[in-house]
Amino acid sequence: MTTPEPISWIANPRAATIRHSPAVARYFPAGIAEKTRAFHTHIPAYHVTPLKSLNRLASMIGIGKLWVKDEADRLSLGSFKVLGGSYAIYQTILKRIGNPEGFTFADLNKPEVRKMVGDITFAAATDGNHGRGVAWAATQLGFKSIIYVHKFTSEARINAIAQNGAQVKVIDGTYDDAVRQVNEDAQKNGWQVVSDTSWEGYEEIPVWVMQGYTTLYSEIQQQLVSMGEFCPTHIFMQAGVGSLAASAFGFYASLFAPARPKMVVVEPDRAACLFHSMEVGDGKPHSFTGDLNTIMAGLACGDPNPIAWDVLYDCADGFVKCPDYVSAKGMRVGGVPLHGDPYIIAGESGAVSLGALMFIMELDRYRPIREALGLDANSRVLLVNSERNTDPDDYRRVVWDGGDQIPKQFRVYKNPFMEG
Missing domain, CATH: 3.40.50.1100 (Rossmann fold)
Incomplete structure (x- = not known):
C-alpha cells in the first residue's frame, strides 16, 4: 500500500484574476461583520477569544509571523x-x-x-x-x-x-x-x-450561518491592530462543506478586495470534496464519494456547500488535501509548543491547517508550493483552531499515545531553515 503524501496541492489561478467577486458581494456585503458582532456581543457569556502568536514556531519554519485564533473556549462550547x-x-x-x-x-x-x-x-x-x-x-x-x-x-x-x-x-x-x-x-x-x-x-439560513462566523474575523482584525499589525499575508483554513473557509475568504476579500491575503483551503484526503471539485475543473461543486473515514470528524463531508463553493472558487488561491497524520502533527505541536510559544489544545479538525503549513514549509519537495504562494520569511500567516479536544479519548490517543504517526520518510529532525 502506497504511503500518502502529507500534501497534495492544486492551484486555482483563477482567483488571482477576480478583483471583485459577485459571490462575496452577495453573501458578505459591507457592514455584515459589524451586524453579526453586534448580535453576538449581547449574548451574556460572550467574550473575545484569544489570538495567539507562535513566534518561535514561525521562526523555526521560516515565516515572519504565525497567528492562531483559538476558538477552544467560544461560549464554553469548544468551537466557533x-x-x-x-x-x-x-x-x-x-x-x-x-x-x-x-x-x-x-x-x-x-x-x-x-x-x-x-x-x-x-x-x-x-x-x-x-x-x-x-x-x-x-x-x-x-x-x-x-x-x-x-x-x-x-x-x-x-x-x-x-x-x-x-x-x-x-x-x-x-x-x-x-x-x-x-x-x-x-x-x-x-x-x-x-x-x-x-x-x-x-440558501437563506446557510448564508446567515456563514455570516455569523464573520464575528470571529472582526475580532481578529481588532486584535491585529492592537498588535500594530494590519492584515495577514496568508490564510490557511480547514474545510468540511466549506462554510468556515468561505466566511474567512469572503470577509477578507470584502475588506481588502484585490489586496486581500493569499488564501488556501485544507481538507482531509478521505473527504476532499472541495479539492475534488477543483480537480474536475468545470467551476461547479462536486461530491466526494467514499466512507469519509477520517479522524477529522468535523471535516468528514462529501458534499460541498454550493454557496460556499462560489466564494472559494473566486477567492481560494489553492486547495490542499492531507492524510490524518498531518492533523495529528498539528495536534501534538499545539499541545507541546516550543519554549515561549503558547499552548493550543486543538481537536483533529482544528489542527490540520497547522500541520499542513508545517509540512509545506519544512519539506524541500514542497518548495514549488511555497513559491506559488509567496511563503517566505516576510509572510504573516493566520490560522484558526476551530475546535478544542471535543473527543478527549481520541485526543489522548493521538497526543499521549502517538496515534497516526508521521511516516519516517516525511519526518523532519533538522529544520532546513535553522543553521547551526
Whole structure:
C-alpha cells in the first residue's frame, strides 16, 4: 500500500484574476461583520477569544509571523460553530416577526416575542460542533432542538449535544446522509432546519450561518491592530462543506478586495470534496464519494456547500488535501509548543491547517508550493483552531499515545531553515 503524501496541492489561478467577486458581494456585503458582532456581543457569556502568536514556531519554519485564533473556549462550547448557529436562529426568529430593528439576543426571550413566534423545534445535522451550537442557542432561547448525527460520531460528541438540551438521533450513514435525513424529517414534522450547507431552495439560513462566523474575523482584525499589525499575508483554513473557509475568504476579500491575503483551503484526503471539485475543473461543486473515514470528524463531508463553493472558487488561491497524520502533527505541536510559544489544545479538525503549513514549509519537495504562494520569511500567516479536544479519548490517543504517526520518510529532525 502506497504511503500518502502529507500534501497534495492544486492551484486555482483563477482567483488571482477576480478583483471583485459577485459571490462575496452577495453573501458578505459591507457592514455584515459589524451586524453579526453586534448580535453576538449581547449574548451574556460572550467574550473575545484569544489570538495567539507562535513566534518561535514561525521562526523555526521560516515565516515572519504565525497567528492562531483559538476558538477552544467560544461560549464554553469548544468551537466557533455556535457563532453561525446562533445568528441563523436569531435571523430566523426576526424574519417571523417582521424584522423589527434593534432586537438583541435577550429581546428574543421576552414573553411578547415568544407569543408572536410560537413553538419552534430547530433541527440540524452535525459531526458534533454545529449541532452543539444549535442546541445551545435553542435552549438559551427556550426552544426545542433535535440533532441528527452519523453512526461514526463519538459518544463524547453525542453526549455534549444532549447536555445542551437537544434530542439526538443517530443515522446509519455519513454526515451527508444525516443532512438529507434531517431535511426529509423536518418537512414531515414542521421543524426548522438550521444547516451550514445549502441545497436548491434552501440558501437563506446557510448564508446567515456563514455570516455569523464573520464575528470571529472582526475580532481578529481588532486584535491585529492592537498588535500594530494590519492584515495577514496568508490564510490557511480547514474545510468540511466549506462554510468556515468561505466566511474567512469572503470577509477578507470584502475588506481588502484585490489586496486581500493569499488564501488556501485544507481538507482531509478521505473527504476532499472541495479539492475534488477543483480537480474536475468545470467551476461547479462536486461530491466526494467514499466512507469519509477520517479522524477529522468535523471535516468528514462529501458534499460541498454550493454557496460556499462560489466564494472559494473566486477567492481560494489553492486547495490542499492531507492524510490524518498531518492533523495529528498539528495536534501534538499545539499541545507541546516550543519554549515561549503558547499552548493550543486543538481537536483533529482544528489542527490540520497547522500541520499542513508545517509540512509545506519544512519539506524541500514542497518548495514549488511555497513559491506559488509567496511563503517566505516576510509572510504573516493566520490560522484558526476551530475546535478544542471535543473527543478527549481520541485526543489522548493521538497526543499521549502517538496515534497516526508521521511516516519516517516525511519526518523532519533538522529544520532546513535553522543553521547551526
